[in-house]
Amino acid sequence: MAERPIKISSKGISLWYGEKQVLFDISIEIFVNRVTSLIGPSGCGKTSFLRCINRMNDVIPACRVSGQLMLDGLDVNSQNTDVVDLRKRVGMVFQTPNPFPKSIYENVAYGPWVHGENNRSKLDAIVRRSLDEAALWDEVKDDLSKSAMKLSGGQQQRLCIARALAVEPEVILMDEPCSALDPIATAKIEDLMHKLKEKYTVVIVTHNIQQAARVSNYTAYFYLGKLIEYGKTSEIFERPREKSTEMYLTGRFG
């Protein structure tokens, strides 16, 4: 299946929340500059796995991970890994847009500023590039000082994507990024994903299997904490190998 270099390699990742095991021995290779969708019914572990990639599960008490997850040459789960640097390399966009209650400019400039960039002209350039890459520049270029909270839901989500892009990540994780958006805003985010993959590796969790079909190059199907099937989206959606995948995709359970 490998058609290009591997960006993220998971080998035998298992995850527990306290006594409860939610991921079982997940091994998957995610390719660079591709969109990979993680799908499956609620509680299947797709979001838990997504959060393993930038160690977002660290903030959950009693969470334990075993197995190896490599980001290029970096052992993500190693105690020596700088989590702040990891999250700079692996940005995340959440289900509900969560802009800071600040201006549009400040939302985007905040990340680079935290990472030490305080040259105004450089920050200006970063803000412009990030908003441009998030397909928002043309809509807000004359209102950069306006509160981000006054943007529409779809614009806020694109602002959050711009915010993630501002620190020049290599990977963008998206956890149901369109679930709170209307069809037009959803279409804009989906178009954006196609563009983003030219520069970034994108991993998306979605409950909308048609969205997975539309936007992703690869699809991974999770069920009860296990990776059941992984392959090219075109193949998964036309001829899945596993009966369970077929049953889920065709709405016969889930």
Place this chain on the structure above:
Amino acid sequence: MVRETYLELLESVNHDLQDLSIMSCSALDKSMKYLESWDEKASEQLIKEDVHINEAFINLQEKCFQIIARQQPVAIDLRFLGSALTVANNLERCGDYSADIAKTVVLMKPRIVDGVGELKKMEGLAEEAIKLAVEGFTKRDLGSLEAVLELEKENDVYFGKLLDKLKKSAKVCKEPELLFRTAIVGRHLERFADRAVNISHRTAYVVTADRKYLK
């Protein structure tokens, strides 16, 4: 969270295909009966009735498009609906063959004198092949594929026998158009059985997802 309405819609496509199959086979049965009895009036009526088969095909096509657009099927359901369109098209063409046979009765005088036995045999084989193929498709049963291929092969043998007989008759026949049109009727019956093979290959594609059956 089973999509019951959706599954009912898919099942209704099966019913519509079975209805279309019955209409096409019935049209063939009538066309051959009228050919044998040389009933021009009934044949003219049969030609007119082909419009009902065409309408059934268009309705089924519309239903498939609606399901694809509104239910967004994937995997085996997508293969099924894509194939159902092809199966329906094959059955609609079978209806056209029956209408063409009926046109022979209207156009051709005098009646067929040679090859009736072969034509009747071919009709039986073609009808059986279509019935088996459509049943296999609606039940997603690969078991009928071999039987359909055998029926089609046997149909070809009788078509060969018909042509041999017509060739011999050509030496003495004073009505070359008679032989020509009889051969065309045979050709329609041969194509009828070919359509059954197409349908069975679609069944194989739906069940196995192997694209070799699309060629």
